[in-house]
Amino acid sequence: MATIRKLRDKWQAQIRLKGIKPIAKSFDKKSDAVNWVRVTESKVTLGTFVDPRASDNVSLSKLIDLYLDRIRQQGRESKPETSRLKRLGRVLGDVSLSRLSVYTLSGYRDQRLLEANPATVIHELSLLTRLLRLAGTDFGIPLPQGVPSIRLPKMPCGRIRRLSEDEEQRLFAAAKSDPEMHDIILLAMECATRRSELLSIEKTDVDLDRRTLTLRKTKSGLERVIPLSMVALEAIQRRMSDGVKVFNLSPSVVSQRFAAISKNAGIGGLRFHDLRHEAVSRFFEKGLTTVEVAAISGHQSLSMLQRYTHIKPEHLVKRLDTLVKVALA
Known part of the structure; x- marks a missing residue:
């Protein structure tokens, strides 16, 4: 069951369905609220709905900590990977998982390319993508819009140094x-x-x-x-x-x-x-x-x-x- 009401200068849509917590969202236009209700109810019915609140409340830093704790327990921690994770955490750590959009990640890529070589940036972005996949499959924090897919920098030619x-x-x-x-x-x-x-x-x-x-x-x-x-x-x-x-x-x-x-x-x-x-x-x-x-x-x-x-x-x-x-x- 869904309700749409005017609350101050916004239109608030709320959906109550059996098996999930009430979902609410505010819009500037009533038509947007009506459309959101229709799409969300359809996703719930089809079983494809992902509650955004889980990823809203988890920052990238928290996900990194969860991952590091796991690999340390398994004895699989490596210094290069930990170093890359710390770098990602310093720049993007405060961003919630639900807000890690293509725009956010492409901005990180472009800025990072000003100070590091393409191979380094590729390693960092590939690690971040793998980490975001693990958020849903291993830590129960699925991303509402899925894992952002961004263009990776072009890989430079391999270093050529043969011994005579x-x-x-x-x-x-x-x-x-x-x-x-x-x-x-x-x-x-x-x-x-x-x-x-x-x-x-x-x-x-x-x-x-x-x-x-x-x-x-x-x-x-x-x-x-x-x-x-x-x-x-x-x-x-x-x-x-x-x-x-x-x-x-x-x-x-x-x-x-x-x-x-x-x-x-x-x-x-x-x-x-x-x-x-x-x-x-x-x-x-x-x-x-x-x-x-x-x-x-x-x-x-x-x-x-x-x-x-x-x-x-x-x-x-x-x-x-x-x-x-x-x-x-």
Whole structure:
């Protein structure tokens, strides 16, 4: 049952239906109130009505706190994700979920692009979109208008930095004075693992008989099992001493030591993460399929895998020569 009445200078519409709390809304025009009643009653009848009051009373900061509490209990918290959530909370935290419109989010996007690169903004907006979906599916706070869909910035071209044979030799020669970093660098190039994945490896994650390594703390949150080359297996075996973890360095220490090793080797413009790009490119050069490479690297989309892959032209020349020889044989 619905009632519409004049209240001061507004028209107030109220709907009372069995099974839901009374719903009321004020309008400047009576025709708008009548239309709202008709649409809302229809949604209730069809079972598609979402009460906006739940999302009205929950701010983005509150939703972020709920999410962080959950992943901490599950042991899945990661520093990059927490950092992005804190950034979103500082700017949009006071906004109620029902008011997170396309206009609000596109404004955040445009302002953020003035101070951060597109890849950073894409990560933040993708995380926010996932969080808003979880509001309805996991926390019982559905959004009346659904999750806002906004245009993401164009992804920049992937960073291209391949190691030459000479650079690789100099890098490992310089790393001999730091045996633990030597093996960390070797594994990054053999397994295409991220720094955080390498440093989270525990000895129970290594299956020496099957020559596999289980990565439990990954960027995507999905556990994956990767193969170990004999070189990688030997590196891990050298680290299987006392303690739970295979490596006992912090991420910042790894970055600092890697920078020092690169400098001592006379190599410029090389980041630790470039070793992952190098490994992925080498997998393709060795003839592995896209599915096989993705299974090792953990990439969830072909587009992201392509950004990581930079096959050397000289390798393609050799590949073409081989194909020609096979065709002429």
